[in-house]
Amino acid sequence: MRKVVVAGVGMVPFGKYLDRNLKSLSKEAIDKALLDTGITKNSIEAGYVGNSVAGVITGQDTIRGQVILNSYGLGGIPVFNVENACASGSTAFHLGWLGVSSGMYDCVLILGVEKMTHPDRSQTFKAFRGGVDVEAMAEEISNEDTSKSVFMDIYADFARNFMDKSGLTKSHLAKAAVKNHYNGSLNPYAQYQQPRTFDEIMNDRLVSEPLTRMMCAPVSDGAAACILCSEEFLKKHSNKSPIYVEATVTKSTAVKGDDRQGVVAFAGQAAYEYAGIGPEEIDLFEVHDTTIAAELMAYNSLNICSLDEIGHWIDHDYTTINGKKPVNASGGLITKGHPLGATGVGQIVELVWQLRGEAGKRQLIKQPKTALAQNAGGILGTENAACAITILKR
Incomplete structure:
Protein backbone atom coordinates (compact mmCIF):
# COMPACT_ATOMS: atom_id res chain seq x y z
CA MET A 1 0.00 0.00 0.00
CA ASP A 120 -40.64 22.55 8.42
CA ARG A 121 -38.49 21.60 11.44
CA SER A 122 -40.34 18.30 11.85
CA GLN A 123 -38.95 17.26 8.46
CA THR A 124 -35.44 17.62 9.88
CA PHE A 125 -36.28 15.42 12.86
CA LYS A 126 -37.89 12.89 10.51
CA ALA A 127 -34.53 12.52 8.78
CA PHE A 128 -32.95 11.23 11.98
CA ARG A 129 -35.34 8.28 12.23
CA GLY A 130 -33.46 6.28 9.60
CA GLY A 131 -30.41 6.14 11.86
CA VAL A 132 -31.95 3.43 14.05
CA ASP A 133 -33.45 -0.01 13.44
CA VAL A 134 -36.89 1.25 12.43
CA GLU A 135 -38.52 -2.14 12.94
CA ALA A 136 -37.05 -2.68 16.40
CA MET A 137 -37.91 0.90 17.44
CA ALA A 138 -41.26 1.23 15.69
CA GLU A 139 -43.10 2.03 18.93
CA GLU A 140 -40.60 4.69 20.02
CA ILE A 141 -40.74 6.31 16.58
CA SER A 142 -44.54 6.30 16.47
CA ASN A 143 -44.63 8.02 19.88
CA GLU A 144 -41.80 10.40 19.05
CA ASP A 145 -41.92 14.00 20.25
CA THR A 146 -41.71 15.84 16.92
CA SER A 147 -40.12 18.86 18.62
CA LYS A 148 -36.77 17.07 18.99
CA SER A 149 -34.63 14.32 17.50
CA VAL A 150 -35.46 10.72 18.36
CA PHE A 151 -31.79 10.37 19.28
CA MET A 152 -31.84 12.79 22.21
CA ASP A 153 -33.70 10.50 24.60
CA ILE A 154 -31.41 7.64 23.55
CA TYR A 155 -28.30 9.75 24.14
CA ALA A 156 -29.64 10.88 27.50
CA ASP A 157 -30.15 7.25 28.52
CA PHE A 158 -26.58 6.46 27.44
CA ALA A 159 -25.37 9.44 29.49
CA ARG A 160 -27.20 8.36 32.64
CA ASN A 161 -25.88 4.80 32.39
CA PHE A 162 -22.33 6.06 31.84
CA MET A 163 -22.58 8.45 34.78
CA ASP A 164 -23.69 5.59 37.00
CA LYS A 165 -20.64 3.52 36.01
CA SER A 166 -18.07 6.30 36.05
CA GLY A 167 -19.19 8.40 39.01
CA LEU A 168 -19.50 11.48 36.80
CA THR A 169 -22.05 14.15 37.67
CA LYS A 170 -24.03 16.64 35.66
CA SER A 171 -21.48 19.22 36.82
CA HIS A 172 -18.75 17.31 34.98
CA LEU A 173 -20.82 17.42 31.81
CA ALA A 174 -21.27 21.17 32.19
CA LYS A 175 -17.56 21.77 32.87
CA ALA A 176 -16.62 19.86 29.72
CA ALA A 177 -19.23 21.84 27.77
CA VAL A 178 -17.73 25.11 29.08
CA LYS A 179 -14.42 23.99 27.56
CA ASN A 180 -15.97 23.31 24.17
CA HIS A 181 -17.99 26.53 24.09
CA TYR A 182 -14.80 28.47 24.85
CA ASN A 183 -12.96 26.66 22.06
CA GLY A 184 -15.84 27.32 19.68
CA SER A 185 -15.62 31.03 20.47
CA LEU A 186 -12.13 30.95 18.92
CA ASN A 187 -13.28 29.13 15.77
CA PRO A 188 -14.61 31.22 12.86
CA TYR A 189 -15.98 28.02 11.30
CA ALA A 190 -18.15 27.16 14.31
CA GLN A 191 -21.91 27.61 14.33
CA TYR A 192 -21.82 28.95 17.91
CA GLN A 193 -18.98 31.34 18.69
CA GLN A 194 -19.88 32.58 22.14
CA PRO A 195 -18.21 31.35 25.36
CA ARG A 196 -20.68 30.09 27.95
CA THR A 197 -20.45 29.92 31.72
CA PHE A 198 -21.05 26.89 33.88
CA ASP A 199 -24.31 28.37 35.18
CA GLU A 200 -25.57 29.20 31.69
CA ILE A 201 -25.03 25.63 30.57
CA MET A 202 -26.49 24.04 33.71
CA ASN A 203 -29.58 26.28 33.62
CA ASP A 204 -30.24 26.15 29.89
CA ARG A 205 -33.39 24.50 28.56
CA LEU A 206 -33.50 20.80 29.42
CA VAL A 207 -33.53 18.55 26.35
CA SER A 208 -33.59 15.22 28.17
CA GLU A 209 -32.13 14.75 31.64
CA PRO A 210 -29.21 15.25 32.23
CA LEU A 211 -28.64 17.03 28.91
CA THR A 212 -29.34 20.72 28.48
CA ARG A 213 -29.45 22.38 25.08
CA MET A 214 -25.89 23.74 25.34
CA MET A 215 -24.64 20.20 25.96
CA CYS A 216 -26.04 19.00 22.60
CA ALA A 217 -25.01 19.48 18.98
CA PRO A 218 -27.32 21.75 16.97
CA VAL A 219 -28.99 21.11 13.62
CA SER A 220 -26.54 22.34 10.97
CA VAL A 245 -2.65 9.40 6.79
CA GLU A 246 -1.22 7.03 9.38
CA ALA A 247 -4.44 5.08 9.85
CA THR A 248 -8.05 5.11 8.71
CA VAL A 249 -10.43 2.48 10.08
CA THR A 250 -14.18 2.03 9.69
CA LYS A 251 -16.07 -0.45 11.87
CA SER A 252 -19.66 -1.43 12.65
CA THR A 253 -21.13 -2.52 15.95
CA ALA A 254 -21.42 -6.18 16.89
CA VAL A 255 -24.31 -5.18 19.23
CA LYS A 256 -22.64 -6.62 22.32
CA GLY A 257 -23.88 -3.97 24.72
CA ASP A 258 -20.51 -3.56 26.46
CA ASP A 259 -19.38 0.00 25.75
CA ARG A 260 -15.79 -0.79 26.74
CA GLN A 261 -15.64 -3.38 23.96
CA GLY A 262 -18.01 -1.46 21.69
CA VAL A 263 -17.48 -0.09 18.22
CA VAL A 264 -15.59 3.06 19.29
CA ALA A 265 -13.21 1.02 21.43
CA PHE A 266 -12.38 -1.64 18.89
CA ALA A 267 -12.19 0.83 15.98
CA GLY A 268 -9.77 2.90 18.05
CA GLN A 269 -7.68 -0.13 18.93
CA ALA A 270 -7.51 -1.15 15.26
CA ALA A 271 -6.39 2.36 14.29
CA TYR A 272 -3.70 2.45 16.98
CA GLU A 273 -2.40 -0.92 15.82
CA TYR A 274 -2.38 0.11 12.15
CA ALA A 275 -0.50 3.32 12.93
CA GLY A 276 1.84 1.52 15.32
CA ILE A 277 1.27 4.00 18.13
CA GLY A 278 -0.76 4.31 21.31
CA PRO A 279 -3.06 7.04 22.66
CA GLU A 280 -0.20 8.49 24.68
CA GLU A 281 1.45 9.48 21.38
CA ILE A 282 -1.60 11.38 20.09
CA ASP A 283 -1.20 15.14 20.64
CA LEU A 284 -4.77 16.19 19.79
CA PHE A 285 -8.15 14.45 19.59
CA GLU A 286 -11.30 15.50 17.76
CA VAL A 287 -14.08 13.27 19.03
CA HIS A 288 -17.74 12.89 18.14
CA ASP A 289 -19.60 14.82 20.86
CA THR A 290 -23.16 14.71 19.56
CA THR A 291 -23.73 15.39 23.24
CA ILE A 292 -21.02 16.32 25.71
CA ALA A 293 -21.52 12.95 27.42
CA ALA A 294 -20.35 11.24 24.21
CA GLU A 295 -17.05 13.12 24.46
CA LEU A 296 -16.46 11.82 27.98
CA MET A 297 -17.39 8.31 26.91
CA ALA A 298 -14.76 8.57 24.15
CA TYR A 299 -12.08 9.36 26.76
CA ASN A 300 -12.61 5.85 28.06
CA SER A 301 -13.21 4.06 24.74
CA LEU A 302 -10.11 5.56 23.10
CA ASN A 303 -7.95 4.95 26.19
CA ILE A 304 -7.28 8.65 26.66
CA CYS A 305 -7.78 7.98 30.35
CA SER A 306 -9.39 5.29 32.49
CA LEU A 307 -13.03 5.27 33.48
CA ASP A 308 -12.38 6.38 37.06
CA GLU A 309 -10.03 9.18 35.94
CA ILE A 310 -12.46 11.07 33.69
CA GLY A 311 -13.88 13.32 36.42
CA HIS A 312 -10.38 14.17 37.65
CA TRP A 313 -9.32 15.06 34.11
CA ILE A 314 -12.27 17.39 33.67
CA ASP A 315 -11.81 19.01 37.09
CA HIS A 316 -8.12 19.66 36.35
CA ASP A 317 -8.53 20.97 32.76
CA TYR A 318 -6.41 18.21 31.21
CA THR A 319 -8.34 18.31 27.93
CA THR A 320 -8.38 22.08 27.34
CA ILE A 321 -6.57 23.56 24.31
CA ASN A 322 -3.28 23.73 26.17
CA GLY A 323 -3.90 20.92 28.67
CA LYS A 324 -1.94 17.69 28.79
CA LYS A 325 -4.21 16.02 26.20
CA PRO A 326 -6.38 18.50 24.24
CA VAL A 327 -9.76 17.26 23.03
CA ASN A 328 -12.03 19.12 20.59
CA ALA A 329 -9.95 22.26 20.17
CA SER A 330 -12.42 23.14 17.38
CA GLY A 331 -15.23 23.42 19.92
CA GLY A 332 -16.54 19.98 19.04
CA LEU A 333 -19.91 19.26 17.53
CA ILE A 334 -21.82 21.00 20.34
CA THR A 335 -20.48 24.38 19.16
CA LYS A 336 -19.03 23.78 15.70
CA GLY A 337 -22.26 22.13 14.54
CA HIS A 338 -23.15 18.70 13.22
CA PRO A 339 -24.13 18.59 9.51
CA LEU A 340 -24.13 14.79 9.46
CA GLY A 341 -22.38 14.00 6.17
CA ALA A 342 -19.89 16.85 6.56
CA THR A 343 -18.98 16.30 10.22
CA GLY A 344 -16.25 13.68 9.81
CA VAL A 345 -14.49 15.53 7.01
CA GLY A 346 -14.76 18.73 9.05
CA GLN A 347 -12.95 17.02 11.93
CA ILE A 348 -10.13 16.02 9.57
CA VAL A 349 -9.90 19.55 8.16
CA GLU A 350 -9.51 20.88 11.69
CA LEU A 351 -6.72 18.41 12.46
CA VAL A 352 -4.87 19.30 9.26
CA TRP A 353 -4.98 22.98 10.22
CA GLN A 354 -3.66 22.18 13.69
CA LEU A 355 -0.87 19.95 12.35
CA ARG A 356 0.20 22.71 9.94
CA GLY A 357 -0.02 25.42 12.60
CA GLU A 358 -2.86 27.17 10.76
CA ALA A 359 -5.66 27.00 13.35
CA GLY A 360 -5.59 30.66 14.32
CA LYS A 361 -6.63 31.65 17.86
CA ARG A 362 -7.32 28.03 18.82
CA GLN A 363 -3.91 26.77 17.66
CA LEU A 364 -2.21 24.65 20.30
CA ILE A 365 0.83 26.43 21.76
CA LYS A 366 2.85 23.28 21.16
CA GLN A 367 2.09 22.44 17.52
CA PRO A 368 0.89 18.83 17.40
CA LYS A 369 2.65 16.15 15.38
CA THR A 370 -0.01 13.44 15.54
CA ALA A 371 -3.78 13.80 15.78
CA LEU A 372 -6.84 11.53 15.85
CA ALA A 373 -10.44 12.04 14.72
CA GLN A 374 -13.27 9.81 15.97
CA ASN A 375 -16.57 10.01 14.10
CA ALA A 376 -19.52 7.76 14.93
CA GLY A 377 -23.14 7.50 13.87
CA GLY A 378 -26.45 5.70 13.99
CA ILE A 379 -27.68 3.58 16.89
CA LEU A 380 -27.97 -0.19 17.15
CA GLY A 381 -28.52 -1.79 20.51
CA THR A 382 -26.83 0.32 23.16
CA GLU A 383 -24.16 2.01 21.07
CA ASN A 384 -23.30 3.64 17.76
CA ALA A 385 -23.92 1.56 14.65
CA ALA A 386 -20.77 2.80 12.89
CA CYS A 387 -17.47 4.41 13.79
CA ALA A 388 -14.56 5.74 11.75
CA ILE A 389 -11.16 6.60 13.20
CA THR A 390 -8.52 8.63 11.37
CA ILE A 391 -4.95 9.24 12.55
CA LEU A 392 -2.89 11.95 10.83
CA LYS A 393 0.77 12.92 11.22
CA ARG A 394 2.93 15.76 9.96
Whole structure:
Protein backbone atom coordinates (compact mmCIF):
# COMPACT_ATOMS: atom_id res chain seq x y z
CA MET A 1 0.00 0.00 0.00
CA ARG A 2 1.32 3.44 -0.93
CA LYS A 3 1.65 6.30 1.49
CA VAL A 4 -1.30 8.68 1.24
CA VAL A 5 -1.21 12.36 2.14
CA VAL A 6 -3.80 15.06 2.69
CA ALA A 7 -2.72 17.66 0.17
CA GLY A 8 -5.39 20.28 0.71
CA VAL A 9 -8.51 21.04 2.74
CA GLY A 10 -11.43 23.43 2.61
CA MET A 11 -14.53 24.03 4.68
CA VAL A 12 -17.68 26.14 4.82
CA PRO A 13 -18.46 27.56 8.27
CA PHE A 14 -21.13 25.29 9.70
CA GLY A 15 -24.47 26.94 10.38
CA LYS A 16 -28.02 27.35 9.13
CA TYR A 17 -28.25 28.16 5.42
CA LEU A 18 -31.90 28.05 4.43
CA ASP A 19 -31.08 29.97 1.24
CA ARG A 20 -28.25 27.67 0.04
CA ASN A 21 -28.31 24.23 -1.55
CA LEU A 22 -25.96 21.23 -1.63
CA LYS A 23 -24.28 22.45 -4.81
CA SER A 24 -23.52 25.88 -3.39
CA LEU A 25 -22.10 24.57 -0.13
CA SER A 26 -20.04 21.94 -1.95
CA LYS A 27 -18.60 24.40 -4.45
CA GLU A 28 -17.27 26.66 -1.71
CA ALA A 29 -15.61 23.77 0.14
CA ILE A 30 -14.08 22.24 -3.02
CA ASP A 31 -12.83 25.63 -4.27
CA LYS A 32 -11.05 26.16 -0.96
CA ALA A 33 -9.51 22.68 -0.96
CA LEU A 34 -8.18 23.02 -4.51
CA LEU A 35 -6.81 26.48 -3.79
CA ASP A 36 -5.15 25.12 -0.66
CA THR A 37 -3.57 22.28 -2.64
CA GLY A 38 -2.47 24.38 -5.59
CA ILE A 39 -3.80 21.98 -8.22
CA THR A 40 -6.68 22.23 -10.71
CA LYS A 41 -9.82 20.14 -10.73
CA ASN A 42 -8.50 18.36 -13.83
CA SER A 43 -6.13 16.45 -11.53
CA ILE A 44 -9.04 14.85 -9.65
CA GLU A 45 -9.45 11.23 -10.77
CA ALA A 46 -12.35 10.19 -8.53
CA GLY A 47 -14.80 11.70 -6.09
CA TYR A 48 -16.10 10.26 -2.81
CA VAL A 49 -19.15 12.09 -1.50
CA GLY A 50 -20.42 11.59 2.05
CA ASN A 51 -24.04 12.54 2.68
CA SER A 52 -26.67 11.12 4.99
CA VAL A 53 -30.10 12.74 4.72
CA ALA A 54 -30.42 14.64 1.44
CA GLY A 55 -33.10 12.22 0.28
CA VAL A 56 -35.38 13.21 3.15
CA ILE A 57 -34.52 16.90 3.39
CA THR A 58 -34.11 17.89 -0.28
CA GLY A 59 -35.57 14.93 -2.18
CA GLN A 60 -32.23 14.36 -3.92
CA ASP A 61 -31.45 10.69 -3.60
CA THR A 62 -29.59 7.93 -5.50
CA ILE A 63 -27.13 10.13 -7.45
CA ARG A 64 -26.31 12.86 -4.94
CA GLY A 65 -22.57 12.91 -5.62
CA GLN A 66 -22.98 12.83 -9.40
CA VAL A 67 -25.40 15.75 -9.29
CA ILE A 68 -23.11 17.82 -7.07
CA LEU A 69 -19.81 17.09 -8.81
CA ASN A 70 -21.20 17.36 -12.33
CA SER A 71 -22.49 20.83 -11.49
CA TYR A 72 -18.95 21.66 -10.34
CA GLY A 73 -17.44 20.52 -13.64
CA LEU A 74 -16.23 17.13 -12.44
CA GLY A 75 -18.37 15.00 -14.72
CA GLY A 76 -16.98 11.84 -16.25
CA ILE A 77 -14.92 10.69 -13.26
CA PRO A 78 -15.96 7.82 -10.98
CA VAL A 79 -18.19 9.16 -8.20
CA PHE A 80 -18.91 7.10 -5.10
CA ASN A 81 -21.90 7.99 -2.93
CA VAL A 82 -21.25 7.14 0.71
CA GLU A 83 -24.01 6.99 3.30
CA ASN A 84 -23.06 5.79 6.79
CA ALA A 85 -25.09 7.93 9.19
CA CYS A 86 -23.04 10.59 11.00
CA ALA A 87 -19.87 8.75 9.91
CA SER A 88 -20.62 9.24 6.19
CA GLY A 89 -17.87 11.81 5.59
CA SER A 90 -15.11 9.95 7.41
CA THR A 91 -16.16 6.71 5.70
CA ALA A 92 -15.84 8.49 2.35
CA PHE A 93 -12.35 9.55 3.48
CA HIS A 94 -11.52 5.91 4.30
CA LEU A 95 -12.63 4.73 0.86
CA GLY A 96 -10.76 7.55 -0.89
CA TRP A 97 -7.62 6.59 1.03
CA LEU A 98 -8.08 3.01 -0.16
CA GLY A 99 -8.36 4.19 -3.77
CA VAL A 100 -5.05 6.06 -3.56
CA SER A 101 -3.13 3.66 -1.33
CA SER A 102 -4.01 0.73 -3.60
CA GLY A 103 -2.60 2.53 -6.63
CA MET A 104 -5.96 2.79 -8.40
CA TYR A 105 -5.84 6.61 -8.30
CA ASP A 106 -3.17 9.24 -7.70
CA CYS A 107 -5.44 12.09 -6.63
CA VAL A 108 -9.02 12.04 -5.35
CA LEU A 109 -11.57 14.40 -3.84
CA ILE A 110 -13.31 13.70 -0.54
CA LEU A 111 -16.45 15.77 0.02
CA GLY A 112 -18.78 15.72 3.01
CA VAL A 113 -21.91 17.83 2.63
CA GLU A 114 -25.27 18.11 4.33
CA LYS A 115 -28.41 20.25 4.29
CA MET A 116 -30.34 19.65 7.49
CA THR A 117 -32.31 22.86 7.95
CA HIS A 118 -35.80 22.87 6.50
CA PRO A 119 -38.68 25.38 6.79
CA ASP A 120 -40.64 22.55 8.42
CA ARG A 121 -38.49 21.60 11.44
CA SER A 122 -40.34 18.30 11.85
CA GLN A 123 -38.95 17.26 8.46
CA THR A 124 -35.44 17.62 9.88
CA PHE A 125 -36.28 15.42 12.86
CA LYS A 126 -37.89 12.89 10.51
CA ALA A 127 -34.53 12.52 8.78
CA PHE A 128 -32.95 11.23 11.98
CA ARG A 129 -35.34 8.28 12.23
CA GLY A 130 -33.46 6.28 9.60
CA GLY A 131 -30.41 6.14 11.86
CA VAL A 132 -31.95 3.43 14.05
CA ASP A 133 -33.45 -0.01 13.44
CA VAL A 134 -36.89 1.25 12.43
CA GLU A 135 -38.52 -2.14 12.94
CA ALA A 136 -37.05 -2.68 16.40
CA MET A 137 -37.91 0.90 17.44
CA ALA A 138 -41.26 1.23 15.69
CA GLU A 139 -43.10 2.03 18.93
CA GLU A 140 -40.60 4.69 20.02
CA ILE A 141 -40.74 6.31 16.58
CA SER A 142 -44.54 6.30 16.47
CA ASN A 143 -44.63 8.02 19.88
CA GLU A 144 -41.80 10.40 19.05
CA ASP A 145 -41.92 14.00 20.25
CA THR A 146 -41.71 15.84 16.92
CA SER A 147 -40.12 18.86 18.62
CA LYS A 148 -36.77 17.07 18.99
CA SER A 149 -34.63 14.32 17.50
CA VAL A 150 -35.46 10.72 18.36
CA PHE A 151 -31.79 10.37 19.28
CA MET A 152 -31.84 12.79 22.21
CA ASP A 153 -33.70 10.50 24.60
CA ILE A 154 -31.41 7.64 23.55
CA TYR A 155 -28.30 9.75 24.14
CA ALA A 156 -29.64 10.88 27.50
CA ASP A 157 -30.15 7.25 28.52
CA PHE A 158 -26.58 6.46 27.44
CA ALA A 159 -25.37 9.44 29.49
CA ARG A 160 -27.20 8.36 32.64
CA ASN A 161 -25.88 4.80 32.39
CA PHE A 162 -22.33 6.06 31.84
CA MET A 163 -22.58 8.45 34.78
CA ASP A 164 -23.69 5.59 37.00
CA LYS A 165 -20.64 3.52 36.01
CA SER A 166 -18.07 6.30 36.05
CA GLY A 167 -19.19 8.40 39.01
CA LEU A 168 -19.50 11.48 36.80
CA THR A 169 -22.05 14.15 37.67
CA LYS A 170 -24.03 16.64 35.66
CA SER A 171 -21.48 19.22 36.82
CA HIS A 172 -18.75 17.31 34.98
CA LEU A 173 -20.82 17.42 31.81
CA ALA A 174 -21.27 21.17 32.19
CA LYS A 175 -17.56 21.77 32.87
CA ALA A 176 -16.62 19.86 29.72
CA ALA A 177 -19.23 21.84 27.77
CA VAL A 178 -17.73 25.11 29.08
CA LYS A 179 -14.42 23.99 27.56
CA ASN A 180 -15.97 23.31 24.17
CA HIS A 181 -17.99 26.53 24.09
CA TYR A 182 -14.80 28.47 24.85
CA ASN A 183 -12.96 26.66 22.06
CA GLY A 184 -15.84 27.32 19.68
CA SER A 185 -15.62 31.03 20.47
CA LEU A 186 -12.13 30.95 18.92
CA ASN A 187 -13.28 29.13 15.77
CA PRO A 188 -14.61 31.22 12.86
CA TYR A 189 -15.98 28.02 11.30
CA ALA A 190 -18.15 27.16 14.31
CA GLN A 191 -21.91 27.61 14.33
CA TYR A 192 -21.82 28.95 17.91
CA GLN A 193 -18.98 31.34 18.69
CA GLN A 194 -19.88 32.58 22.14
CA PRO A 195 -18.21 31.35 25.36
CA ARG A 196 -20.68 30.09 27.95
CA THR A 197 -20.45 29.92 31.72
CA PHE A 198 -21.05 26.89 33.88
CA ASP A 199 -24.31 28.37 35.18
CA GLU A 200 -25.57 29.20 31.69
CA ILE A 201 -25.03 25.63 30.57
CA MET A 202 -26.49 24.04 33.71
CA ASN A 203 -29.58 26.28 33.62
CA ASP A 204 -30.24 26.15 29.89
CA ARG A 205 -33.39 24.50 28.56
CA LEU A 206 -33.50 20.80 29.42
CA VAL A 207 -33.53 18.55 26.35
CA SER A 208 -33.59 15.22 28.17
CA GLU A 209 -32.13 14.75 31.64
CA PRO A 210 -29.21 15.25 32.23
CA LEU A 211 -28.64 17.03 28.91
CA THR A 212 -29.34 20.72 28.48
CA ARG A 213 -29.45 22.38 25.08
CA MET A 214 -25.89 23.74 25.34
CA MET A 215 -24.64 20.20 25.96
CA CYS A 216 -26.04 19.00 22.60
CA ALA A 217 -25.01 19.48 18.98
CA PRO A 218 -27.32 21.75 16.97
CA VAL A 219 -28.99 21.11 13.62
CA SER A 220 -26.54 22.34 10.97
CA ASP A 221 -25.77 22.76 7.29
CA GLY A 222 -22.24 22.61 5.96
CA ALA A 223 -19.59 21.16 3.68
CA ALA A 224 -15.95 20.17 4.00
CA ALA A 225 -13.49 18.80 1.46
CA CYS A 226 -10.08 17.11 1.35
CA ILE A 227 -7.74 16.35 -1.52
CA LEU A 228 -5.98 13.02 -1.00
CA CYS A 229 -3.07 11.96 -3.16
CA SER A 230 0.02 9.81 -3.25
CA GLU A 231 3.24 11.18 -1.81
CA GLU A 232 4.79 11.12 -5.29
CA PHE A 233 1.90 13.07 -6.82
CA LEU A 234 2.16 15.79 -4.20
CA LYS A 235 5.89 16.25 -4.83
CA LYS A 236 5.26 16.69 -8.56
CA HIS A 237 2.24 18.96 -8.43
CA SER A 238 2.27 20.98 -5.22
CA ASN A 239 4.65 22.64 -2.78
CA LYS A 240 2.41 21.89 0.22
CA SER A 241 3.93 20.08 3.18
CA PRO A 242 2.38 16.62 3.40
CA ILE A 243 0.08 15.50 6.19
CA TYR A 244 0.30 11.71 6.24
CA VAL A 245 -2.65 9.40 6.79
CA GLU A 246 -1.22 7.03 9.38
CA ALA A 247 -4.44 5.08 9.85
CA THR A 248 -8.05 5.11 8.71
CA VAL A 249 -10.43 2.48 10.08
CA THR A 250 -14.18 2.03 9.69
CA LYS A 251 -16.07 -0.45 11.87
CA SER A 252 -19.66 -1.43 12.65
CA THR A 253 -21.13 -2.52 15.95
CA ALA A 254 -21.42 -6.18 16.89
CA VAL A 255 -24.31 -5.18 19.23
CA LYS A 256 -22.64 -6.62 22.32
CA GLY A 257 -23.88 -3.97 24.72
CA ASP A 258 -20.51 -3.56 26.46
CA ASP A 259 -19.38 0.00 25.75
CA ARG A 260 -15.79 -0.79 26.74
CA GLN A 261 -15.64 -3.38 23.96
CA GLY A 262 -18.01 -1.46 21.69
CA VAL A 263 -17.48 -0.09 18.22
CA VAL A 264 -15.59 3.06 19.29
CA ALA A 265 -13.21 1.02 21.43
CA PHE A 266 -12.38 -1.64 18.89
CA ALA A 267 -12.19 0.83 15.98
CA GLY A 268 -9.77 2.90 18.05
CA GLN A 269 -7.68 -0.13 18.93
CA ALA A 270 -7.51 -1.15 15.26
CA ALA A 271 -6.39 2.36 14.29
CA TYR A 272 -3.70 2.45 16.98
CA GLU A 273 -2.40 -0.92 15.82
CA TYR A 274 -2.38 0.11 12.15
CA ALA A 275 -0.50 3.32 12.93
CA GLY A 276 1.84 1.52 15.32
CA ILE A 277 1.27 4.00 18.13
CA GLY A 278 -0.76 4.31 21.31
CA PRO A 279 -3.06 7.04 22.66
CA GLU A 280 -0.20 8.49 24.68
CA GLU A 281 1.45 9.48 21.38
CA ILE A 282 -1.60 11.38 20.09
CA ASP A 283 -1.20 15.14 20.64
CA LEU A 284 -4.77 16.19 19.79
CA PHE A 285 -8.15 14.45 19.59
CA GLU A 286 -11.30 15.50 17.76
CA VAL A 287 -14.08 13.27 19.03
CA HIS A 288 -17.74 12.89 18.14
CA ASP A 289 -19.60 14.82 20.86
CA THR A 290 -23.16 14.71 19.56
CA THR A 291 -23.73 15.39 23.24
CA ILE A 292 -21.02 16.32 25.71
CA ALA A 293 -21.52 12.95 27.42
CA ALA A 294 -20.35 11.24 24.21
CA GLU A 295 -17.05 13.12 24.46
CA LEU A 296 -16.46 11.82 27.98
CA MET A 297 -17.39 8.31 26.91
CA ALA A 298 -14.76 8.57 24.15
CA TYR A 299 -12.08 9.36 26.76
CA ASN A 300 -12.61 5.85 28.06
CA SER A 301 -13.21 4.06 24.74
CA LEU A 302 -10.11 5.56 23.10
CA ASN A 303 -7.95 4.95 26.19
CA ILE A 304 -7.28 8.65 26.66
CA CYS A 305 -7.78 7.98 30.35
CA SER A 306 -9.39 5.29 32.49
CA LEU A 307 -13.03 5.27 33.48
CA ASP A 308 -12.38 6.38 37.06
CA GLU A 309 -10.03 9.18 35.94
CA ILE A 310 -12.46 11.07 33.69
CA GLY A 311 -13.88 13.32 36.42
CA HIS A 312 -10.38 14.17 37.65
CA TRP A 313 -9.32 15.06 34.11
CA ILE A 314 -12.27 17.39 33.67
CA ASP A 315 -11.81 19.01 37.09
CA HIS A 316 -8.12 19.66 36.35
CA ASP A 317 -8.53 20.97 32.76
CA TYR A 318 -6.41 18.21 31.21
CA THR A 319 -8.34 18.31 27.93
CA THR A 320 -8.38 22.08 27.34
CA ILE A 321 -6.57 23.56 24.31
CA ASN A 322 -3.28 23.73 26.17
CA GLY A 323 -3.90 20.92 28.67
CA LYS A 324 -1.94 17.69 28.79
CA LYS A 325 -4.21 16.02 26.20
CA PRO A 326 -6.38 18.50 24.24
CA VAL A 327 -9.76 17.26 23.03
CA ASN A 328 -12.03 19.12 20.59
CA ALA A 329 -9.95 22.26 20.17
CA SER A 330 -12.42 23.14 17.38
CA GLY A 331 -15.23 23.42 19.92
CA GLY A 332 -16.54 19.98 19.04
CA LEU A 333 -19.91 19.26 17.53
CA ILE A 334 -21.82 21.00 20.34
CA THR A 335 -20.48 24.38 19.16
CA LYS A 336 -19.03 23.78 15.70
CA GLY A 337 -22.26 22.13 14.54
CA HIS A 338 -23.15 18.70 13.22
CA PRO A 339 -24.13 18.59 9.51
CA LEU A 340 -24.13 14.79 9.46
CA GLY A 341 -22.38 14.00 6.17
CA ALA A 342 -19.89 16.85 6.56
CA THR A 343 -18.98 16.30 10.22
CA GLY A 344 -16.25 13.68 9.81
CA VAL A 345 -14.49 15.53 7.01
CA GLY A 346 -14.76 18.73 9.05
CA GLN A 347 -12.95 17.02 11.93
CA ILE A 348 -10.13 16.02 9.57
CA VAL A 349 -9.90 19.55 8.16
CA GLU A 350 -9.51 20.88 11.69
CA LEU A 351 -6.72 18.41 12.46
CA VAL A 352 -4.87 19.30 9.26
CA TRP A 353 -4.98 22.98 10.22
CA GLN A 354 -3.66 22.18 13.69
CA LEU A 355 -0.87 19.95 12.35
CA ARG A 356 0.20 22.71 9.94
CA GLY A 357 -0.02 25.42 12.60
CA GLU A 358 -2.86 27.17 10.76
CA ALA A 359 -5.66 27.00 13.35
CA GLY A 360 -5.59 30.66 14.32
CA LYS A 361 -6.63 31.65 17.86
CA ARG A 362 -7.32 28.03 18.82
CA GLN A 363 -3.91 26.77 17.66
CA LEU A 364 -2.21 24.65 20.30
CA ILE A 365 0.83 26.43 21.76
CA LYS A 366 2.85 23.28 21.16
CA GLN A 367 2.09 22.44 17.52
CA PRO A 368 0.89 18.83 17.40
CA LYS A 369 2.65 16.15 15.38
CA THR A 370 -0.01 13.44 15.54
CA ALA A 371 -3.78 13.80 15.78
CA LEU A 372 -6.84 11.53 15.85
CA ALA A 373 -10.44 12.04 14.72
CA GLN A 374 -13.27 9.81 15.97
CA ASN A 375 -16.57 10.01 14.10
CA ALA A 376 -19.52 7.76 14.93
CA GLY A 377 -23.14 7.50 13.87
CA GLY A 378 -26.45 5.70 13.99
CA ILE A 379 -27.68 3.58 16.89
CA LEU A 380 -27.97 -0.19 17.15
CA GLY A 381 -28.52 -1.79 20.51
CA THR A 382 -26.83 0.32 23.16
CA GLU A 383 -24.16 2.01 21.07
CA ASN A 384 -23.30 3.64 17.76
CA ALA A 385 -23.92 1.56 14.65
CA ALA A 386 -20.77 2.80 12.89
CA CYS A 387 -17.47 4.41 13.79
CA ALA A 388 -14.56 5.74 11.75
CA ILE A 389 -11.16 6.60 13.20
CA THR A 390 -8.52 8.63 11.37
CA ILE A 391 -4.95 9.24 12.55
CA LEU A 392 -2.89 11.95 10.83
CA LYS A 393 0.77 12.92 11.22
CA ARG A 394 2.93 15.76 9.96
